[in-house]
Amino acid sequence: MNPPPLRISLIGCGQIADAHLQEIRKIQSAQLLVVCDHHRPLAEQAAARFSAPNVCMELSELLEQHRPDVLHITTPPQTHRSIALAAIQHGVHVYIEKPFSLDAAEAREIVAAGKAAGVQVCVGHDQIFDPIWLALKHDHQCERLGRIVHIESIQGYDLQGQFGKLALNQRDHWVHRLPGGLIQNTLSHGLYKITDFLTDAEPPITAQWRDADEVGFPTELRASFWGKEISANLIFTSQAKPAQRVVRVFGTKQIVEIDFDGQTIRRARRLSLPGAFARLESPARQWMEASRAFWRNAWRFARSDIQYFAGMRELFTRFYASIRGGPAPIRPEEIVRVTALMDRIFACCKSIPSESSPVFAETRPSHVEAAS
Amino acid sequence: MRAFVTGATGFLGRRLVGALLARGDEVRCLARPSSDLNPLLELRPLPGRMCVVRGDLHCPDEFARQINGCDVIYHAAAEMRGATPVLFRSNVVATEEFIHAVAGRGVRRLVAISSLAVYLGAGDGREVLDEQSPLDPSPHLNYSYAYSKIVQERVTRQAAADAGIELVVVRPGVIYGPGRDCLSTRVGIRLGRWVVMMGGEQTLPYTFVDNCAEAIALAGSVGGIGGEVFNVVDDDPPTARQLLGKYRGRVEKLPTVRVPRSAIMPLSRLCLWYHQHSRGQLPAALTPYKSRVMWTPTRFSNAKAKQRLGWQPRVAFADGLARTFAAAAPGSN
Numbered sequence: 001m002n003p004p005p006l007r008i009s010l011i012g013c014g015q016i017a018d019a020h021l022q023e024i025r026k027i028q029s030a031q032l033l034v035v036c037d038h039h040r041p042l043a044e045q046a047a048a049r050f051s052a053p054n055v056c057m058e059l060s061e062l063l064e065q066h067r068p069d070v071l072h073i074t075t076p077p078q079t080h081r082s083i084a085l086a087a088i089q090h091g092v093h094v095y096i097e098k099p100f101s102l103d104a105a106e107a108r109e110i111v112a113a114g115k116a117a118g119v120q121v122c123v124g125h126d127q128i129f130d131p132i133w134l135a136l137k138h139d140h141q142c143e144r145l146g147r148i149v150h151i152e153s154i155q156g157y158d159l160q161g162q163f164g165k166l167a168l169n170q171r172d173h174w175v176h177r178l179p180g181g182l183i184q185n186t187l188s189h190g191l192y193k194i195t196d197f198l199t200d201a202e203p204p205i206t207a208q209w210r211d212a213d214e215v216g217f218p219t220e221l222r223a224s225f226w227g228k229e230i231s232a233n234l235i236f237t238s239q240a241k242p243a244q245r246v247v248r249v250f251g252t253k254q255i256v257e258i259d260f261d262g263q264t265i266r267r268a269r270r271l272s273l274p275g276a277f278a279r280l281e282s283p284a285r286q287w288m289e290a291s292r293a294f295w296r297n298a299w300r301f302a303r304s305d306i307q308y309f310a311g312m313r314e315l316f317t318r319f320y321a322s323i324r325g326g327p328a329p330i331r332p333e334e335i336v337r338v339t340a341l342m343d344r345i346f347a348c349c350k351s352i353p354s355e356s357s358p359v360f361a362e363t364r365p366s367h368v369e370a371a372s
Numbered sequence: 373m374r375a376f377v378t379g380a381t382g383f384l385g386r387r388l389v390g391a392l393l394a395r396g397d398e399v400r401c402l403a404r405p406s407s408d409l410n411p412l413l414e415l416r417p418l419p420g421r422m423c424v425v426r427g428d429l430h431c432p433d434e435f436a437r438q439i440n441g442c443d444v445i446y447h448a449a450a451e452m453r454g455a456t457p458v459l460f461r462s463n464v465v466a467t468e469e470f471i472h473a474v475a476g477r478g479v480r481r482l483v484a485i486s487s488l489a490v491y492l493g494a495g496d497g498r499e500v501l502d503e504q505s506p507l508d509p510s511p512h513l514n515y516s517y518a519y520s521k522i523v524q525e526r527v528t529r530q531a532a533a534d535a536g537i538e539l540v541v542v543r544p545g546v547i548y549g550p551g552r553d554c555l556s557t558r559v560g561i562r563l564g565r566w567v568v569m570m571g572g573e574q575t576l577p578y579t580f581v582d583n584c585a586e587a588i589a590l591a592g593s594v595g596g597i598g599g600e601v602f603n604v605v606d607d608d609p610p611t612a613r614q615l616l617g618k619y620r621g622r623v624e625k626l627p628t629v630r631v632p633r634s635a636i637m638p639l640s641r642l643c644l645w646y647h648q649h650s651r652g653q654l655p656a657a658l659t660p661y662k663s664r665v666m667w668t669p670t671r672f673s674n675a676k677a678k679q680r681l682g683w684q685p686r687v688a689f690a691d692g693l694a695r696t697f698a699a700a701a702p703g704s705n
Contacts (some may be wrong), residue, residue: 341511
C-alpha cells in the first residue's frame, strides 16, 4: 500500500513560488496543503491559481495549525535561516530556494539543526537534475568523456527580464542587500554545475566583478578555480546576448557542451580523417549531431517532455523520496561547500576596488576564514 | 488644487500631469529614481507649478511626507506585464502600502486608475456593460493583469476607507496614442511580425490617451462623486478588423491571419486541453475563459462619465488614430 502523500507547504508567494507550485502539483506523492505570505493578496492568488486549500500570513500559524510534512522556502534569502530553523524545530523537512543562505555560517547552522532534528534539508540546485545534465552525467559514468580536466560554466543574465527590471528599479530590493548583490541570487546555478565535478573542499579561487552596465551594482563576474585534478572558469554575464546557460566539460576523450535552453549536447571528438578531409569530417559530425538533437527534442516534445522546470520536479521527487528513507539528492555537506565557495568568490571580488585594473585577486582558504 | 501623481512619467501619467497643469493645478510628480524626466520637462510647466519627487511606490515611507498638503492623489502607476506575482506585488501590495503611508496627511480624494478588464461579460455579445455590471467572479482564470486590477480595486477600497480618504475609481479601456502600439490583445495575438486577428467584428473599447487623462483629471476635481466608479471609453470605437485594416494601410503591412469568431472557442479549448495534457509544456495562452472575456463583442457605456464628470472625448477616433499612426510610421521619431 502506498503511503499517504506528503503534505506540502510553501512560504513566500513571489515569482519563483509559481514554478514550485506548478511542479509540486505534478508529483503524485505530494499534496499541496497551505501557502503562506506576509501579504495576504499574494498568498490568495497563489492559492487560487494552484488550488491550495489553505492560506495563511504567519509562519507560526503554518507550522502549528497546519502541521505540514515539508516546507518550501521561497522568501528572500535574508529570511531563510530564521524560517528554516523554526520549521526544523517543528520537525518539518525544508527545501530552500537558492541562494541557500546569506553565507556559509548560516548554511552550517541550518544543516546542523536539520541533522540534530532528524529532518531533511535540501537546496534548490535544480539544474543538475535537468534531463540534459543527467544525460551528461550518464555519459561520464559510462566513461565516454575520459578524465575531466576543466569545466567552463556560463551563466547569462537578462537585466531586462522580469526580475532584472525589479532589481534595476527598486534600489532597496532585497537582492541589493545580499553580500554578493544581484549576482549572489543567481550565481549558484553556474557554480553548482562546476562543483558537481570539482569536488575539492577548498580550491584556490581567483575572482573579480564589475558594474559593467553602470547600474550601480556588479553585473559581470569571472571566477577561476584550481582543484587538484580539475580546473574551472565561471562566467556570470549580463552583457552577452542572448543570455545563455551553457557548460563546457573538457574530458580527455571528448569535450562536451551542454546548452540548457536548447536542451542539446554537442560533442567534440578527435578527428579521424587526415589533412583537408578533417575539414569536412568536422562539420559533417556537427551536422549529424545537430540532426540527432533535433529529432531527440522533437520526440521529447511529442511526449510532452520539454519542461522548463523539469530539473526542479526531479529534485522535488528525489527530495520527497529521501523523506521516505531514500538517499538525499544533495548532501548537506555539499550545500555548505557550495555556500562557502560563494563566500570566497565574493570576498575575493570585494578585495579589489572596482576601479582598479583588471588583475584578478586570489583568495586561499586561510584568507577566506579571516574574511568570513 | 494641489495634486500628487504616481506613475507621472508613464504613458498616461505624463498626459495626466499635462492636463492638470493646463487647468492650473499644482502638481507633484512621483518618478522612480531611474525614470527619464524628459517627458515631464517637455510639458514646460510654469515656475513653481510642478515638482518631481523621486521615489519608488514599493517604499512609500521614503516619500510620503512629500504628499503633505496635497488635495488629491492620482494613482496612475501600474505594472502591465509580467507574471501574476509580479503584477500583484506592484499593483496590489504596493498600492495598499502606499495608501496606508498617506493616511493622515490631509489628502481629500484618491483617484484610482483601474481597467475595463475587471468586468465579466455575459458572453452573448449583445450587452452593454456599465458601472453596475458584475465584476469577474473568477479572476484567477482571467489574464494576470485583469486579475491584479480586480484585486487592486478591492484592496484600494478597503485601504482608502481605513485611511479616511474619499475614493473615485476610473476604469479606462485600452489606452492608445502616440508612443504605444495600438494593436492590443483586443485585436488579436502578435507572433513576431504576424498578427493573428481573433474574430474581427468586436468593437474595441479604446480611449485616446489625452481623452482619458482629461476624464481622470475631472474625477479628481468634480464634487459629490466620492465612492463612484466611472468607465472611460471613447465614442464610436472601430472594430478590430477596421483598426487592423487602417494600421496595415497607414503604418505597416503586417502579415495577418484571421481566426473566425466561430473558431475561437474550439481553438481555446484545444489550447487548454493541450496545456493540461502536456503538463504545461506550452502555456495556456488561450483558454475559453480568457477568450470569452477578450474577444466576445461587448460594448461599454461611458454615459456616466459624460453625465457626472461632464467629460467628452474631445479627440475623435479618426484624429486619435491619425496621430498614433503618424508616430508609429517608419521614419517617425
